Amino acid sequence: MELRPEPGAEPTRALWIAVAVLGLVGAAFIAVTAPLDRLLGTGAEAVRSAVHGLAAGVLMVTATIGVFQAYRMFLGRAGGLGEVQAGSVVNAIAAVVTVVSGNWLYIPYRSAAGPRQYFLQVNPDVHKVFFEFKEFAALFVVPLSVTAAYLLVRYGEDLARRRGLSTVVALLLVLVFFYFAVAFGLGAAITKLRSV
C-alpha cells in the first residue's frame, strides 16, 4: 500500500518549521541581549515565586476555558472532543504544578522572617482566615481537575451519549474554576499585603 501525504500537508509542515525556527532565533536573540537575570527580581525567592505565578497564570487560562467548555457540554453542544480532552489534561497538569510550586513557596512564607509572622503580629485574621482557607481551596483543584481529565479521556465520545456523565464532568470543571478563583484571588490579595 502506498502512503501519500494529504494534499497541503507539506506546506503546513514547512510553515510550522519556519515558525519554530523564527521563534528559536528570537529567543536566542533575547537571551543574548536582554538582562534576563534581572527579570525575576533580586529577592531570594524570585525563582519559586515566578514558577508558582507562571503555573497559576496557565491554570487561570485553562480553568477559564474549562468553564466555557463546561457550559457547552451542559447544553449538549461540546466542541471538538480532542480539543476538550487536551485542554482538560493541560488543566490538570497546571493544577499539579501550581500546588507543588505553592508548597515550595510556602516554606519562605512560614519562615521566621516571612509574611506569616508579619501577619500574625500585625493582622492575625489575614493568616488565620484568608491564607489558611486559600491553602486548602488550592488543593481542591487537583483531584477535581484530574478527575475531569480522566473522565474526558477515558469516556471520550461516550460522553455525548451519557447525559449524566457529561453533566458531572461539566460540574467538575465549574468547581475547578471556583476553587481556583478563590485561591488565586486570596493569594493575589495576600501577596499585595506582604510578599515573600
Next chain:
Amino acid sequence: MMTERRMAPRLPTGPAAAAVVAAGLGLMALGLSQVGAEASESFKAWLQAVGNAWMPGAGGIGPYSGKETVALVVWCGTWAGLHFAWRRREVSVTVAGVAALILIGLATTLVWPPVTEWLAHR
C-alpha cells in the same frame, strides 16, 4: 454502497463513579485532617511525621505536608479500591456526583477556619 458507521461499545460507568466519589473522599479526608490537627497536638505531630517521611521540604511547611499526604493517600487509595470493585458494573454517575458534591461541600465547610476552630475546640 452505503457503509454503516459502528458505534464503539459503551464503557461501564463504574470507573467513572469510582473516580468521582474518590475525589470527594480525598477532599473530605483533607477537611477531617485539618480539624483533627487543630483539635489534637499529638495528631498534628503525627501529620508532621507523615509529611517528613516522604515530602521534600516538609519541615518547612509544617503539618500541612501531612494533611496533603492523608488527602492524597485517601484519594488514590479509594479510587483504586472503588475502581477495582466497580470496574465492570453500571453505577449511577448522577448518584456518585451528588455524593461527591455533598462530600466536597462538607470538606469546604471543615476547612473554613472559623468552622475548623469551632469544631476543634468543642
